Amino acid sequence: MSLKDHQDVSYFSLNNEINIPTADGKIQLEKDREALAAFLAENVRPNTMHFNSLRERFDYLIEHDYVEARTIKNYPFTFIEQLYQYLETQNFHFHSFMAAYKFYAQYALKTNDGNQYLENYLDRTALNALYMADGNQQLAMDLASELINQRFQPATPTFLNAGKKRRGELISCFLIQTTDDMNSIGRTINSALQLSKIGGGVGINLSNLRSAGDPIKEIEGAASGVLPVMKLLEDSFSYSNQLGQRQGAGVVYLSVFHPDIIDFLSVKQENADEKIRVNTLSLGVTIPDKFYELAKHNDQMALFSPYDVEKVYGVPFSYVDLTTEYDRMVNNSAIHKKIYQGSRSRN
Structure with a gap:
């Protein structure tokens, strides 16, 4: 299913049900969790480009001008792999449907035709940390920790554009x-x-x-x-x-x-x-x-x-x-x- 195809999806309907009270007047908060799961299953996973390795992924992104080569070449690739391993241990999950939907609609890197996602939240976090640390490995690791645990959130243009080859400015x-x-x-x-x-x-x-x-x-x-x-x-x-x-x-x-x-x-x-x-x-x-x-x-x-x-x-x-x-x-x-x-x- 294309990213632009909103037919036959359940997550919008589930999200709309949140504010429909039950017979005893309660808000159906569980519908938000259901909408989130449906969005990831129906939209994100089928439309994400997958790679066999981290090296293959970055080679592809650099070759096709999606990611700035200098940002990646500032570090030994073994360190980038170490950074990703750390981020994966933090077990990040979106807490709501709207958080996931907004990220993938407005922040996630996509193919030029807009039909496939090229990154998830962990990827965007890693690229922000690598870009802002400018080769400083300890700073990159510290920034990655703050970002993935959501103790620090860069300004929207920074989080959106950091590390991209074709990007806007980082200024708010x-x-x-x-x-x-x-x-x-x-x-x-x-x-x-x-x-x-x-x-x-x-x-x-x-x-x-x-x-x-x-x-x-x-x-x-x-x-x-x-x-x-x-x-x-x-x-x-x-x-x-x-x-x-x-x-x-x-x-x-x-x-x-x-x-x-x-x-x-x-x-x-x-x-x-x-x-x-x-x-x-x-x-x-x-x-x-x-x-x-x-x-x-x-x-x-x-x-x-x-x-x-x-x-x-x-x-x-x-x-x-x-x-x-x-x-x-x-x-x-x-x-x-x-x-x-x-x-x-x-x-």
Whole structure:
């Protein structure tokens, strides 16, 4: 049965039965164990490529560019065999169906056509230990012990990519700051695509972008604000993934003093316009100390045009210390602002 063929399998049905209570109201936890056993029997074992020896396995993986040769050649092969012998004595077993399913769906090395598994959890653990120890045999053994006993878990990109010949980066997170011009927005979207392809999650600060209604080339009301850019980024993250194994993940940040903040926080509502509604993009808000001071005293709050702030201060909006400059910005007539008091606002 192909890895992509989900017909005539029992493990999904068994997993679904877990939350169906018995006549006396008990959860059927034993169904999880049954689903795990069925998954290993019906999916993993029939679709795993088998080798006659460890040496044959690594020769095949290196020859077909699945595993980085240097990682293996850093050690005497007798040590690699010793490492595997130790890992096997630890008698690792998955504790739940979802743990096994997630590992084989997203982490396990597969053939190029995606139809066969080339490694199990022990193999992925061994390759992580060998790669991270970089030839240090004692460190490799110590890392293998920590990993197989689940006292240490590397970041997802590290565990997924370590030791592979064709891989993404080992880094979990990247941060990008967009400035208020079309070229920068274009570079940000391209960077989101590229970083999502090779690594982990990408965080993007949109606070410097002019707000909806700000002028463009002195034409009032021309700017669309941050929401359309968010939609472009969500589509970028959905499109770009790590060789189909891990979906792109992104978060966008906006200053709590940005005029688009209310619309920004509303984009996940079910009744939001589909042109701006986001489903998978995560949201974050940057909050200076000044916000908490205003909230503590229930004072009105000003939201400042990033376009005007950059013209006045000569630096992007997010570079300005809002806690220090807040009062001066409120009193500066050259900076357009919205004033909020509770649920009411005025320009």
